[in-house]
Amino acid sequence: MANIVYTFEDQIYLNITNACPCKCEFCIRNNGDSVGDADTLWFEGHSPSFDEIKAEIDAFDFGGYTGEIIFCGYGEPTCAYDNLLKTADYLREKAPQCRLRVNTNGLSDLLNKKPTAKEICEAMDTVSISLNAPTSEKYEALCHPVFKDKAFPAILKFAEECKQYDVAVKFSLVNVISKEDIKECQKLSDKMGIPLRVREYTAD
């Protein structure tokens, strides 16, 4: 089975699903089977149960680690919504010294067919949302979401709702878009009062 807990550049990550409603052209999943010290991040046929996630957490030595634990992996964590929330609760017991972050595509409300910002924000310390593009048309061309024209407005709505809670909300994008589009994303982020992180694309 795929690694659920793995480390990369001195940070701890949780890989809890391979499901995702997008096909981003820059997705790291296109470049290999694993990241960091993981052997593979691809599950065979099914996403892990909570018991399987719990077993890997129990087997992992968090030792003196005091950094962030990041829900990321080879899929969209909010596709495994119940396990995401349960796992976050469990990590508060197992590693109370750590902060929790979810890296999400922001499509949780559409995926789970209900408002999800409150529960996610209550579970996490940081919610990092992939903005990726400055407009709905450009987002669709780059990320190919199954939700079509509903996706980008849903991301902005989710981000706006997260701001109501006691959580750090961030946008991110990968620098595969034009400089002009990065500027437009920055303007949109500034208007919404959400910091934007521009990530380097790596094909490794």
Ligand code: SF4
């Ligand atoms: S949302 Fe994330 S996991 Fe899904 S295709 Fe895009 S980059 Fe990959």
